[in-house]
Amino acid sequence: MGSHIAPLASKLKHLSLSTSHYISLLESYTNVRSLPLSKKKNVRSLPKIKQLHAQIITTGIFPLSSPKLVTLFSNLASSYALCGHVAYARKLFDELRQPKLFLYNAIIRMHSQSGSPFEVLKLFVDMLSSGYLLPDRFTYPFVIKACGDLSLLKSGVILHGKVVTGGFSSNVFVLNSILAMYMSCGAVEMVKRAFYVSGGRDMVSWATMISGFVKNGCPNDALLIFDEMIDSGAQLNRSAVLSVLSACGDLKDLSFGIKVHGIVVEKGLKDDICICNALINMYARCGRMDEAKQVFNKIKERDVVTWTTLMQGYISNGNAKYALEFCWLMHLEGVVPNSVTVATLLQASGSLQAVKQGRCLHACVVRQNLLRDAIIETALIDMYAKCNHIRDCFLVFTQSSQKRVASWNAMISAYTHNGLASDAIDCFKQMLHEAVGPDAITISGLLCAYADLVNGRQSFSVHGCLIKSGFLSDIEVVRGLIDIYSKCGKLEYSQKLFNEVSLLCRDITLWSALIGGYGAHGHGETAVLLFKRMVQSGAKPNEITFTCVLDACSHAGLVDEGLELFKLMVTTCQANPSMYHYTCMVDLLGRAGRLQEAYELIKTMPFTPNHAVWGSLMGACAVHQNVELGEIAAKILVNIEPENTSNYVLLANIYASAGRWEDAENLRLMIDNVGSGKKPGHSFIEAKVT
């Protein structure tokens, strides 16, 4: 027996009580109720059980001769199991020849709670093959959960069948474990069937469904079933609310979020700090920092999560400066930052390129000895990378005691971010050399580096490695590879990879990578065709997709297609065209010589056009010799960027090509006044000669 028992046992021996006394004492314990166990496995009960165990040993009444003693040891084992004392429970259990069902269940539950799903399944198989026991409604939930933990969908389905034939499917505990198992295996369709077939559901069933949908990337289903839950009059459940709010954030569905907020207030859950934090997060992800701040202000006792969530919200909404200011307010309120907070602040420093601030935080990290924390280390590397201090990235990386996958990943993307693609690749090779196994994030980081290199031959060898390693099952990795092939112009390979991805997984970014590839290599028609097919398939194009396809139209001179798509973007898709989209359109119209249309489009822009938009128009004016619009564009451009001499040159070209030599000559003088003027003079002369 263990070290706890030995001294205790020797003490007891000195008490010199008779064996018969012990036996009578122990017999009273063959009724499990009289065992000193506590249901809430608190520490108090464990010493008592150990003490009793020691007493039993000192009596020397081995081996297990009488049925009463068998019961006694079974009770003892289940008490250990209930306290979560795996070693003793298992030892006693293994010594018993034919454990009763209740002991099996207790041991299975213990392994389930201690996170050993494999052990659970092994015991279940033992139990079945022993032939004298049949699992009951208490056995199934743990075994089914184990299948979920191990993603053993096939076994899960078999167990589901056994549950049905055994007549346990009406038990809500068993049902809920089946729902959770299917969710863990990602079998969304099967879980829907199981849920709608079942009769007796409870709050847990609803919550399991909602959170499962969110985890499986089906936030839409989560919202639908939340509505259903409300309609069915089921009692509102805290975790259902938390999950549905995260679904609203995923979808940026503000109106649903507001509805849930209303329900929260109505049901009196608005003082729950967790729900408030989730509300702040939801509003922040929907881009509504004002509303997020309102929820924040109403909270009486804000915790560290509240503050961190708010900071995170400001960062993701492009206001990283606020995040840093809130740090001081948090400090004043006496809330102590944790490592997540510090990582968030580092992120803010990085996006502001505030390397001084970042160094201060780095110093705090060192003082508080937080460097061992994985998220802190990667956040530091990330921060220095964004500030273009690659040397500091490397220092943090080398000084960290344990080089984890995440650290390597951060280092690889740090190199790529700083335009050092081949260093990123060397870093990856070093990682393999040090026997650190890459994960999907490593690979997609690596693929970004290869995409920068634009090297066709290397792409093939990378592709080969990925096939061998099995990483191609990860959608991110496939996306990276499609991106590489698209950039290299090996479009048939992009297409082939794309075709192999199942319809369900073809998300918008995947389409964008493919469409962008065709567009960039002069296959405008194909890009537009693919875009249409994408819309038909039900994928919702975003700003990036439109950028790709408009770019493609612009390169291939597909004016009408471009206009049509632009209209689609504003009307059907309700996307807000960005500066770049307008630049594309002006470029497109301009190239085709439809200068007046381009000018009209600029006038309708909802924000002030920048140099790129006007520059695009002016370039087109030069090509098509339109002096009138060229002058308009030039005037504005000169205001926006007076020091850029190429604008004057371009205008001079326009004048010269229209035969207005005097104006051209005047401009030449102006260019000389502006400054450097080496190139401008040259092209001016060129324009005049021809």
Place this chain on the structure above:
DNA sequence: ACGGAGCGGA
């Protein structure tokens, strides 16, 4: 005698 599910911030 014994039991299920879910839970905010990186």
